[in-house]
Every structure is written in structure tokens, then in C-alpha cells.
Amino acid sequence: MAGVTRQRPRRRSRRRRSAARRVTVASVYKEGYQQGYKQGVTAGRESFDTLFDGTSIIIPTYNKRDYLKLCIESIARHTDLPYEIIVIDNASTDGTAEYLQSISGQIRYRVLEQNHGFAGAVNQGLMMAKGSTILLLNNDTLVTPRWLDNMLQCLNSDSRIGMVGPVTNYISGEQRIDVPYESVDDMLPFAEAFNQCDPAKWQRTDRITGFCLLFRRELLERTGYFDEGYVVGNYEDDDYNIRVRLQGFELALARDTFIHHYGSISMKALGDQFMAVNNENERYFMAKWGNPHALVYEAREAALRMGDASAGWPPNGETGFYPSFVFVKGLGDTVYWISEGQRHPVAGTVQVPVIHLSQLELKRWPVGAQVAAVEAESTWRLVPAEPLTGTSALASAPDGTLYYVESGIRRRVASLHAAQAWGLLDKPQAVFPPETLMSLPEGLPVIAPIRVVQRL
Structure with a gap:
């Protein structure tokens, strides 16, 4: 028609088209990166224990x-x-x-x-x-x-x-x-x-x-x-x-x-x-x-008395030199009561020393049944009049040597440091007649736990 000017559809400029493509590529890249990262984390977790x-x-x-x-x-x-x-x-x-x-x-x-x-x-x-x-x-x-x-x-x-x-x-x-x-x-x-x-x-x-x-x-x-x-x-x-x-x-x-x-x-x-x-x-x-070489000798003598002095004894490794009837915890909030070769999750608040251990140490004890804090703590505080199964006490020999008497077994405490590190000095100390204490069968010595800060 006369007097009418037709206009062509406006095309986006080359610069705008290029910017749009960059936005699209960036979003696709970001999405792909996030998916790859998630897959990598999953694969890493699944293969964590792979040697x-x-x-x-x-x-x-x-x-x-x-x-x-x-x-x-x-x-x-x-x-x-x-x-x-x-x-x-x-x-x-x-x-x-x-x-x-x-x-x-x-x-x-x-x-x-x-x-x-x-x-x-x-x-x-x-x-x-x-x-x-x-x-x-x-x-x-x-x-x-x-x-x-x-x-x-x-x-x-x-x-x-x-x-x-x-x-x-x-x-x-x-x-x-x-x-x-x-x-x-x-x-x-x-x-x-x-x-x-x-x-x-x-x-x-x-x-x-x-x-x-x-x-x-x-x-x-x-x-x-x-x-x-x-x-x-x-x-x-x-x-x-x-x-x-x-x-x-x-x-x-x-x-x-x-x-x-x-x-x-x-x-x-x-x-x-x-x-x-x-x-x-x-x-x-x-x-x-103290005298570590004497301690090694005593440990091997104790192993012989218990019927096994081979390498790799006790069966649960260094944990065999740790005391029973103590409270421990690892990285998490769960507190465990160590008893009868197991770690028992504790229900309730514990008012006595809780010893921090690494996860590597903690997992050597199999998990046992849950126990009430008040029940385990009562056992911890008990001062037995005589060495009995299911009880523990810190006792001193006439020469001042510290022993941890655990279910009728006498275990020499390696040092005052070891007693402090396990909170044993906070326990009421038992007074056994010297002849009763020294007549008890002797078990493995008690050594201090290590200090470690886990960062993984």
C-alpha cells in the first residue's frame, strides 16, 4: 500500500547473542561441576576404606x-x-x-x-x-x-x-x-x-x-x-x-x-x-x-602367665593395656562404659572423668548393650572391701607401687602420669591388706592413652 513503510523484524545484535551463549555455557558448566563434585564425594566415601x-x-x-x-x-x-x-x-x-x-x-x-x-x-x-x-x-x-x-x-x-x-x-x-x-x-x-x-x-x-x-x-x-x-x-x-x-x-x-x-x-x-x-x-x-624396658619385660612375663607371649598379643592390640571400668568417648558425643571387653553406650549424663580416645582406639572394643549413667557411675565410685569380679579399684603396695585391681586381677600402673591420664586418681582408693593385694594374679600393666587431635 502507498505511504506504508514496512519494517524488518529487529535482530538481536551479535554482542547480545554472544552474551546469551556465555550465560548458557556458564550455567551448564556450573551445573555439571556441581554434579561432578557430588559424584566425586560419593565415590570418595564409598572407596574410603579401599586399600x-x-x-x-x-x-x-x-x-x-x-x-x-x-x-x-x-x-x-x-x-x-x-x-x-x-x-x-x-x-x-x-x-x-x-x-x-x-x-x-x-x-x-x-x-x-x-x-x-x-x-x-x-x-x-x-x-x-x-x-x-x-x-x-x-x-x-x-x-x-x-x-x-x-x-x-x-x-x-x-x-x-x-x-x-x-x-x-x-x-x-x-x-x-x-x-x-x-x-x-x-x-x-x-x-x-x-x-x-x-x-x-x-x-x-x-x-x-x-x-x-x-x-x-x-x-x-x-x-x-x-x-x-x-x-x-x-x-x-x-x-x-x-x-x-x-x-x-x-x-x-x-x-x-x-x-x-x-x-x-x-x-x-x-x-x-x-x-x-x-x-x-x-x-x-x-x-x-618411667622404666619402659622393665615394663616391656613385665608385659611379656604377664603374657606368658596368661598362656600367650606371641607377637601381636593381646588380641585387641594396645587396648589390652588400657583399664576396664572407665568412661571414654571418641569424636562424637556418645560416652561409652568399658566393661567385659566391650564399649557400652551410656544413657544419661556422666559426672566423673571421661577419657578422650581416637576413633582407631575406640573401634577395637565391640559395641555392647546400653547402660544407664547412674548405674555405671555407681560401679566406678564403688570401693570394694575385697577384689571381686565386676569391680575395680586403685590400690597401693607397701613400696608405693600403684596397682589397678580389676575383677580380681592386679595390674601395675605404669606411672603416676598413666593414673592421672585415666582419671584413676579421682576414684576412691581401696585399702587391701598387702598380702591380699600381692597374692592376686598379675595381669598386663596399665599404660597411659596417647594425646591425639583427629583432623579428618
């Missing part, structure tokens, strides 16, 4: 990125058997976190928000480990040809062997050997010739240092985590040695296996604080154990 037939190598580290890098590279170069590397960074400030992120496809790692010391970092790694065997390794080490093969052969040669360590150039005790090299560049030819598997060179010992320590997963499940009562570092490996030996396991040195150790790099960095840390940990060790 692999290999070795979890746990490396605690703090502010020594370059040493850590050399250590990890040496593992990749000289380890042919299946393994995983788990690095726990104790809040380093030297770029360690960025380095770990750059190799995240090759290792598993966790960066802690604060320094939890050697024991705290090791425990974090133990909670993450998936291997059938576990190896603790200092960050200032260089592993060498056949190092893991030789140590595993030593460990697997005898079920009585609980832990194995190598020899090195820098350490205290029996593990130190003289070496012919002066430079690390000359170390590998020496190690190559040295590391020839030879069972004749395997040696039983009473102490293995924690700079390189190999053991089975079953030992972890029996013995538990490292004691975080030791600040920063030192003595926590001695503590673990004692706990393993109490169960009848032996310690072995694979003297056919050498790894290089730069030597206490993190501890040296403490400078003037080193002696204060070392002295504090020594005090804690002595307060906890």
Missing part, C-alpha cells in the same frame, strides 16, 4: 621445600614397587604449598593451617594412607636403589617383626654407619654397591629412629597413632617403639639398606629452642613410662 597392595610413604615437612623436592625425586627414581606419596605440610612459609600444588597429580598432600609438630603431621598422614604397608620418611633424606625392596623383604621375613629401619650416615644409635663419601654426588655409587639384599645382615634391636620407619597396616590398627603430647619433635618415635614392643613385636635393622640423611634439618632450624623442646619431650617420656 592397595603397596606402600604409603608419609613425609611430614616444614619449611624445607628444596630438601623435600630432592627427597620426592629420589623416591621416583629409585622405587619400582607400588607406592603412594603423602606429604603433610606443617604450615610452611617458604613456598612448599605451591610446590605441592604443582605436583598434585603425582602425590597426595595436605597443607595444615598451623604447625602440629612431627607427631601431628605423621598422624594426619596415617589417617590418609591407603597402603597395606606404611613408611614414615623424613623430608631431609635421599632414598637409594633397592631401598624399599630390601626393607620389605626384612619386614615380611618374620611375622614377629613389627617395624624395620635402614642404616644411614647421620643419626643417633645403632643405625649410623661410617661412609666413604664426602659429597652427596658420590653417595649413589656407594649406596648401589651397599644395597645388596642379605638376610645375614638383618639385626634385632630395641630402638629404631623415626627418620625412616616401615611397618604393616595391621600394626597401625593394633597400636594406633603417634602421641601428640611430644611437642615439635623428638621422643615420639621412642614412644612408639615401646608401644610396639609391649605387644611382643620385635624391631629389626635392615643393615643391607642404606639411605642418605642430611640430618635433623627441621630440628636444627629451632636454634636455641632445640634444647628446651628436647628437654620438655624427655620429661614427658619419662613421666609417661
Whole structure:
């Protein structure tokens, strides 16, 4: 028609169409990411307890990125058997976190928000480990040809062997050997010739240092985590040695296996604080154990009297050295009453000491029937006139030795620290005639629970 101007439909500009596509792509990406994340979390939970037939190598580290890098590279170069590397960074400030992120496809790692010391970092790694065997390794080490093969052969040669360590150039005790090299560049030819598997060179010992320590997963499940009562570092490996030996396991040195150790790099960095840390940990060790070697002997004698002194005894691991008729709890709010080899959920509020344990320790007791708080607490407070089944009491021998009398069994309390740690000093103390107390059959000693902060 005349005078009428037709207008074409307006087209969206190219810029608007592009923006719309970006919005669509972004929303699809976000939705896909969320679905993938949920699936990943589900898969992770379902596979949490899945293990692999290999070795979890746990490396605690703090502010020594370059040493850590050399250590990890040496593992990749000289380890042919299946393994995983788990690095726990104790809040380093030297770029360690960025380095770990750059190799995240090759290792598993966790960066802690604060320094939890050697024991705290090791425990974090133990909670993450998936291997059938576990190896603790200092960050200032260089592993060498056949190092893991030789140590595993030593460990697997005898079920009585609980832990194995190598020899090195820098350490205290029996593990130190003289070496012919002066430079690390000359170390590998020496190690190559040295590391020839030879069972004749395997040696039983009473102490293995924690700079390189190999053991089975079953030992972890029996013995538990490292004691975080030791600040920063030192003595926590001695503590673990004692706990393993109490169960009848032996310690072995694979003297056919050498790894290089730069030597206490993190501890040296403490400078003037080193002696204060070392002295504090020594005090804690002595307060906890007193004479630990005598305790190991007494535990084995008690095991013989009970008819089994084999490695891996008692059947419930370290928990066999814990007292009965006490209240405990793990990560949750549930309080348990330990009695008759079971943990009984407690209904009601408990007014007496409740001891915090790790989940690894707690699960060694099967769950029993629920008990009322007032009933269990009444048993806890009872002062028996004579040792009876179903009762417990703290009693002193004429020489001052503390005993925990439990269902007619006399158990020596390892130390005053152990009595305090279990809240036994809060119990009314029984007064048994000395001849009655000392005539009771003697059971396993009572040792202190470890201090541990679970972070997973």
C-alpha cells in the first residue's frame, strides 16, 4: 500500500547473542561441576576404606621445600614397587604449598593451617594412607636403589617383626654407619654397591629412629597413632617403639639398606629452642613410662602367665593395656562404659572423668548393650572391701607401687602420669591388706592413652 513503510523484524545484535551463549555455557558448566563434585564425594566415601597392595610413604615437612623436592625425586627414581606419596605440610612459609600444588597429580598432600609438630603431621598422614604397608620418611633424606625392596623383604621375613629401619650416615644409635663419601654426588655409587639384599645382615634391636620407619597396616590398627603430647619433635618415635614392643613385636635393622640423611634439618632450624623442646619431650617420656624396658619385660612375663607371649598379643592390640571400668568417648558425643571387653553406650549424663580416645582406639572394643549413667557411675565410685569380679579399684603396695585391681586381677600402673591420664586418681582408693593385694594374679600393666587431635 502507498505511504506504508514496512519494517524488518529487529535482530538481536551479535554482542547480545554472544552474551546469551556465555550465560548458557556458564550455567551448564556450573551445573555439571556441581554434579561432578557430588559424584566425586560419593565415590570418595564409598572407596574410603579401599586399600592397595603397596606402600604409603608419609613425609611430614616444614619449611624445607628444596630438601623435600630432592627427597620426592629420589623416591621416583629409585622405587619400582607400588607406592603412594603423602606429604603433610606443617604450615610452611617458604613456598612448599605451591610446590605441592604443582605436583598434585603425582602425590597426595595436605597443607595444615598451623604447625602440629612431627607427631601431628605423621598422624594426619596415617589417617590418609591407603597402603597395606606404611613408611614414615623424613623430608631431609635421599632414598637409594633397592631401598624399599630390601626393607620389605626384612619386614615380611618374620611375622614377629613389627617395624624395620635402614642404616644411614647421620643419626643417633645403632643405625649410623661410617661412609666413604664426602659429597652427596658420590653417595649413589656407594649406596648401589651397599644395597645388596642379605638376610645375614638383618639385626634385632630395641630402638629404631623415626627418620625412616616401615611397618604393616595391621600394626597401625593394633597400636594406633603417634602421641601428640611430644611437642615439635623428638621422643615420639621412642614412644612408639615401646608401644610396639609391649605387644611382643620385635624391631629389626635392615643393615643391607642404606639411605642418605642430611640430618635433623627441621630440628636444627629451632636454634636455641632445640634444647628446651628436647628437654620438655624427655620429661614427658619419662613421666609417661618411667622404666619402659622393665615394663616391656613385665608385659611379656604377664603374657606368658596368661598362656600367650606371641607377637601381636593381646588380641585387641594396645587396648589390652588400657583399664576396664572407665568412661571414654571418641569424636562424637556418645560416652561409652568399658566393661567385659566391650564399649557400652551410656544413657544419661556422666559426672566423673571421661577419657578422650581416637576413633582407631575406640573401634577395637565391640559395641555392647546400653547402660544407664547412674548405674555405671555407681560401679566406678564403688570401693570394694575385697577384689571381686565386676569391680575395680586403685590400690597401693607397701613400696608405693600403684596397682589397678580389676575383677580380681592386679595390674601395675605404669606411672603416676598413666593414673592421672585415666582419671584413676579421682576414684576412691581401696585399702587391701598387702598380702591380699600381692597374692592376686598379675595381669598386663596399665599404660597411659596417647594425646591425639583427629583432623579428618
